[in-house]
Amino acid sequence: MSEIVNQDINSEIQIGNLVELAIISNNYNIPPKTNIKQWFEHFFIIPFRWLKIHWQNWFCLQQRCKVCGCRDKFDFHVSDNVWEEIVPDKYKNRVVCLACFDDFASKKEIDYSSSIECLYFSGNNTSIQFK
Numbered sequence: 001m002s003e004i005v006n007q008d009i010n011s012e013i014q015i016g017n018l019v020e021l022a023i024i025s026n027n028y029n030i031p032p033k034t035n036i037k038q039w040f041e042h043f044f045i046i047p048f049r050w051l052k053i054h055w056q057n058w059f060c061l062q063q064r065c066k067v068c069g070c071r072d073k074f075d076f077h078v079s080d081n082v083w084e085e086i087v088p089d090k091y092k093n094r095v096v097c098l099a100c101f102d103d104f105a106s107k108k109e110i111d112y113s114s115s116i117e118c119l120y121f122s123g124n125n126t127s128i129q130f131k
Contacts (some may be wrong), residue, residue: 065097074098075120082115 063072076098078086086105088094096104098119106113119130 031091035119063095064098066091066094066102067096070099073122075122076101077117077119078112078115079117080112082112086110086112 046095064070065072072095074097078101084092086101087109088104121128121130
């Protein structure tokens, strides 16, 4: 009877070692003795939060600045030459808010104030065009 129990214990240990070896050999980023709560948070809670935030942004159609992540409430238009000169290559084909655009211009010491062709403010209840 004791031999059967010892064999069962040994087989369980071997299976556990095989599972650890499979995790390590497949390059999973889960340490073998990971807490279940941490694992659940990593694979379920954090992706769900990310999806919830991005779903809200998409559903409400709120445009966000790709530099700072803030909601873009001011829509402005400058000529392509000024845009190419001021905005770094990384953000040339992306949404850049007026504040970040101003920061880029001040770093390059470029005055763009006369280059703004139109400026709009779009809030939740109203939109205003500045002339």
